[in-house]
Amino acid sequence: xxxxxxxxxxxxxxxxxxDREADLLVDIATxxxxxxxxxxxxxxxxxxxxxxxxxxxxxxxxxETLEEARDRGVRVTVYCKQCVGSASTGDxxxxxxxxxxxxxxxxxxHTQPDRAAGLAEAALMARHFPELDLWHPVNLPLDQLAERAxxxxxxxxxxxxxxxxxxxxxxxxxxxxxxxxxSHGFVxxxxxxxxxxxxxxxxxxxxxMQRDYDYDTARSFEVLAAxxxxxxxxxxxxxxxxxxxxxxxxxxxxxxAPEVARGLIGHLVGAVSGGNLYRRSSFLLDAVGETVMPAxxxxxxxxxxxxxxxSSAFDGDGVATRESALVSGGVLDRYVLSSYSARRLGxxxxxxxxxxxxxxxxxxxxxxxxxxxxxxxxxxxxxxxxQGVNLVTGDYSRGAxxxxxxxxxxxxxxxxxxxxxxxxxxxxxxxxxxxxVDTRHNIRTGSLLVDEMTVAGAEG
Amino acid sequence: MYEQVLDNLLQPAGLGQRELELALxxxxxxxxxxxxxxxxxxxxxxxxxxxxxxxxxxxxADQGVGVRAVAGAGTGFxxxxxxxxxxxxxxxxxxxAIARSGGEGKLQVGHAGQAPARYVADDPTxxxxxxxRVELLxxxxxxxxxxxxxxxxxxxxxxxxxxxxxxxxTDGVLGGDVRPLIxxxxxxxxxxxxxxxxxxxxxxxxxxxxxxxxxxxxxHHAEEAVRQATVNLGAEPAPAGYMTVVLGSGWPGxxxxxxxxxxxxxxxNRKGISAFSGRMGERVATEECTVVDDGTLADRRGxxxxxxxxxxxxxxxxxxxxxxxxxxxxxxxARLMGVEPTGNGRRESFAHLPxxxxxxxxxxxxKHDPGEIxxxxxxxxxxxxxxxxxxxxxxxxxxxxxxxxxxxxxxxxGAAIKGATLIGNGxxxxxxxxxxxxxxxxDSGVGVCGKEGQGVPVGVGQPTLRVxxxxxxxxx
Numbered sequence: 001x002x003x004x005x006x007x008x009x010x011x012x013x014x015x016x017x018x019d020r021e022a023d024l025l026v027d028i029a030t031x032x033x034x035x036x037x038x039x040x041x042x043x044x045x046x047x048x049x050x051x052x053x054x055x056x057x058x059x060x061x062x063x064e065t066l067e068e069a070r071d072r073g074v075r076v077t078v079y080c081k082q083c084v085g086s087a088s089t090g091d092x093x094x095x096x097x098x099x100x101x102x103x104x105x106x107x108x109x110h111t112q113p114d115r116a117a118g119l120a121e122a123a124l125m126a127r128h129f130p131e132l133d134l135w136h137p138v139n140l141p142l143d144q145l146a147e148r149a150x151x152x153x154x155x156x157x158x159x160x161x162x163x164x165x166x167x168x169x170x171x172x173x174x175x176x177x178x179x180x181x182x183s184h185g186f187v188x189x190x191x192x193x194x195x196x197x198x199x200x201x202x203x204x205x206x207x208x209m210q211r212d213y214d215y216d217t218a219r220s221f222e223v224l225a226a227x228x229x230x231x232x233x234x235x236x237x238x239x240x241x242x243x244x245x246x247x248x249x250x251x252x253x254x255x256x257a258p259e260v261a262r263g264l265i266g267h268l269v270g271a272v273s274g275g276n277l278y279r280r281s282s283f284l285l286d287a288v289g290e291t292v293m294p295a296x297x298x299x300x301x302x303x304x305x306x307x308x309x310x311s312s313a314f315d316g317d318g319v320a321t322r323e324s325a326l327v328s329g330g331v332l333d334r335y336v337l338s339s340y341s342a343r344r345l346g347x348x349x350x351x352x353x354x355x356x357x358x359x360x361x362x363x364x365x366x367x368x369x370x371x372x373x374x375x376x377x378x379x380x381x382x383x384x385x386x387q388g389v390n391l392v393t394g395d396y397s398r399g400a401x402x403x404x405x406x407x408x409x410x411x412x413x414x415x416x417x418x419x420x421x422x423x424x425x426x427x428x429x430x431x432x433x434x435x436x437v438d439t440r441h442n443i444r445t446g447s448l449l450v451d452e453m454t455v456a457g458a459e460g
Numbered sequence: 461m462y463e464q465v466l467d468n469l470l471q472p473a474g475l476g477q478r479e480l481e482l483a484l485x486x487x488x489x490x491x492x493x494x495x496x497x498x499x500x501x502x503x504x505x506x507x508x509x510x511x512x513x514x515x516x517x518x519x520x521a522d523q524g525v526g527v528r529a530v531a532g533a534g535t536g537f538x539x540x541x542x543x544x545x546x547x548x549x550x551x552x553x554x555x556x557a558i559a560r561s562g563g564e565g566k567l568q569v570g571h572a573g574q575a576p577a578r579y580v581a582d583d584p585t586x587x588x589x590x591x592x593r594v595e596l597l598x599x600x601x602x603x604x605x606x607x608x609x610x611x612x613x614x615x616x617x618x619x620x621x622x623x624x625x626x627x628x629x630t631d632g633v634l635g636g637d638v639r640p641l642i643x644x645x646x647x648x649x650x651x652x653x654x655x656x657x658x659x660x661x662x663x664x665x666x667x668x669x670x671x672x673x674x675x676x677x678x679x680h681h682a683e684e685a686v687r688q689a690t691v692n693l694g695a696e697p698a699p700a701g702y703m704t705v706v707l708g709s710g711w712p713g714x715x716x717x718x719x720x721x722x723x724x725x726x727x728x729n730r731k732g733i734s735a736f737s738g739r740m741g742e743r744v745a746t747e748e749c750t751v752v753d754d755g756t757l758a759d760r761r762g763x764x765x766x767x768x769x770x771x772x773x774x775x776x777x778x779x780x781x782x783x784x785x786x787x788x789x790x791x792x793x794a795r796l797m798g799v800e801p802t803g804n805g806r807r808e809s810f811a812h813l814p815x816x817x818x819x820x821x822x823x824x825x826x827k828h829d830p831g832e833i834x835x836x837x838x839x840x841x842x843x844x845x846x847x848x849x850x851x852x853x854x855x856x857x858x859x860x861x862x863x864x865x866x867x868x869x870x871x872x873x874g875a876a877i878k879g880a881t882l883i884g885n886g887x888x889x890x891x892x893x894x895x896x897x898x899x900x901x902x903d904s905g906v907g908v909c910g911k912e913g914q915g916v917p918v919g920v921g922q923p924t925l926r927v928x929x930x931x932x933x934x935x936x
Binding site for chain 2 (some may be wrong): 063065070072073089090093099104106109114165202209210244279387392393415416417421455459
């Protein structure tokens with residue numbers, strides 16, 4: 001087989017004829033596998049990607065950036081007598097790909113055998129490919145994106161007279177095709193589109209400046225929020241931060257808004273992920289069957305969700321994905337494993353090479369207002385800063401900003417404080433979850449009410 | 461250097477001076493201030509050890525050309541991931557879209573300057589043999605395990621990259637650079653009873669691999685990683701509240717990077733969205749504080765001979781004896797603010813736009829002995845190691861997460877305390893620096909700075925500092 005050089009011919013070809021693009025990528029993937037086998041690899045796997053992205057940014061009514069990006073890449077991993085070698089290139093010309101395979105084989109001549117290394121079992125490869133509804137191509141030229149960004153920013157700047165400045169609004173589109181193939185003969189293709197818009201505004205008063213943003217992202221352009229919604233949303237979020245101050249040091253309940261609540265669930269996922277478990281770097285070692293969340297909480301992974309943020313019929317090993325609970329009634333059902341980490345732990349893969357796919361928290365049935373009322377007095381957090389999360393010990397300490405809640409109502413904005421606790425307690429003693437689920441992300445959760453955390457702020 | 465890069469980067473693609481001028485000509489218009497081509501080729505190699513064996517290795521190659529056209533505050537940008545004349549011409553046509561009409565512009569043919577080289581041009585990925593590198597990782601693993609029987613996991617990573625860049629602009633800017641970058645990371649997990657704690661140490665810079673392979677280098681980091689994990693095994697919960705904080709020398713300079721560094725980048729100040737905007741000449745720190753950003757230091761991780769826009773790097777004074785005196789600039793923001801670029805225009809790769817970024821940011825030494833600084837504190841904490849930080853440049857609020865810290869009581873160091881996040885306000889934290897030590901140190905070479913999704917290698921440093929009031933985010 002020969003490979004024709006991929007030309008930059010017609011930047012929109014990918015949008016108009018994704019099948020042809022996928023065929024090209026499959027040709028490359030097949031050749032890479034063949035060449036790896038011919039070069040002495042017992043097994044090999046390859047990922048080939050191709051994407052087209054456009055983004056327009058507008059600030060204070062003027063165009064700030066117009067960007068067009070065409071990206072392609074190949075990554076190959078070879079296994080020679082259980083020695084692993086990996087290589088990648090962004091150059092898809094035949095000679096560059098040949099060299100990449102050679103490089104991977106050369107690396108494998110120097111690494112040491114790893115009994116857990118190798119492809120997932122052939123019997124586990126995906127055979128059914130349900131329609132996931134991820135491909136909604138619209139060819140939007142840069143000037144149309146810029147016009148929309150201008151509308152978003154204008155709506156935001158005119159929404160409130162305290163909006164004093166802007167970091168701008170941007171609108172972007174992305175379309176991508178990818179192929180994963182391995183020497184079992186498995187070839188899986190995926191394709192998807194994504195449309196995003198955001199706006200960052202600055203509000204000012206005597207005390208100083210505050211910045212916040214709003215955004216939306218979707219698989220289909222038609223369902224993206226109206227420009228005014230994102231612009232006004234950004235203005236509202238920014239203005240409500242004016243006058244923020246510290247609160248005294250003490251212990252209070254903390255309500256995590258959805259934009260930070262998903263991070264909390266993400267830490268749980270991290271702690272039960274194979275890599276951290278076989279490195280003994282988790283506060284949840286040997287926790288399957290243990291209670292890690294309250295009895296009302298269930299976490300379900302839905303990899304085949306139509307239009308989902310991370311929907312796919314197969315995982316990063318080619319293994320068929322399926323709907324499955326991670327936590328049921330507060331009890332940890334399983335870990336999050338790839339075929340490699342599963343072998344390291346003497347377990348079976350959970351089809352999670354590449355992480356969880358569309359993880360949904362079930363059990364949040366109350367509105368945010370009800371949660372605020374239930375909390376009575378405490379802190380609502382909608383921004384977290386810094387890296388103070390230790391998954392080995394579960395110790396948690398991060399910078400935060402949000403709102404002080406008093407008598408079941410939002411009292412005033414808060415900043416320059418930290419919240420600290422232990423993840424095991426924070427997750428285990430979750431009091432309630434909200435129905436305000438943010439469905440745009442891979443982790444789908446509403447607000448989460450944490451029983452008690454230490455807040456550090458002003459003296460006293 | 462320019463000629464060498466021209467030969468290595470462009471000649472294989474059949475490109476030369478004539479083709480550069482042809483592509484630049486396609487960018488020209490009387491509406492743009494300048495157009496620019498940025499060629500880059502980067503190879504990197506990495507090896508990782510786990511469970512006593514080198515189980516992973518990777519070789520990554522990337523090349524391409526980023527093309528931009530700058531008109532006022534606007535930029536048109538496109539890139540191609542193959543270096544060839546057709547892809548270059550295509551990208552130039554896309555980038556030029558920022559210029560609404562197509563008037564004639566004039567191409568200035570440039571001459572590459574001779575900026576003094578800040579590092580060697582050698583390729584660390586071809587230094588010695590792969591066998592030597594794999595053997596080094598195994599030797600390090602055995603050494604770490606011999607230090608303490610409580611060590612249960614050791615991971616060691618070695619990475620080396622070699623990058624060539626070439627910048628050519630329509631206004632005569634022309635430059636090339638060849639940049640090596642190497643790094644060694646050692647991470648240990650130690651267990652004692654029910655308790656498990658991590659320790660980390662690592663370092664590197666822009667130099668040959670043999671310096672990193674010398675026993676003195678890696679033994680130091682191995683011992684340091686084990687020492688940190690040992691300290692954390694005995695750490696007590698950290699206090700919560702507003703208190704005096706003494707910061708150790710070296711890597712705790714992350715404070716400067718977050719609290720003042722980002723806020724002094726030209727783009728944020730040109731747009732008036734930094735907490736430091738419009739404060740040039742004002743007092744923002746105590747008189748003991750002088751802070752610089754220096755891209756010229758030999759062999760340092762954050763150093764560059766020329767930045768990614770072809771401007772030679774500088775030592776730029778940001779704060780002099782407590783007064784704000786300088787911002788860090790790239791070409792676009794310098795021009796709009798009517799000042800000179802400072803050699804801080806950096807980009808993650810050809811596929812990203814340049815913007816003002818830090819290089820090596822540090823505070824000059826003061827007059828106090830570090831012991832004297834600790835002795836001056838009645839009640840507070842001494843933080844000597846950090847994971848990293850983050851800042852909101854508009855409100856000025858910044859955090860940095862301590863990974864090794866101790867109580868100070870009555871001028872004496874007490875028990876080790878668990879990691880905790882420290883939070884403060886950038887524009888006033890340096891006005892509370894009560895004492896500056898005489899022990900300036902730079903970090904060991906592990907920093908990565910992220911801004912608008914782009915990561916670039918940076919350095920930080922400082923002498924021991926006493927800050928009279930920061931919020932410490934512990935639990936007790």
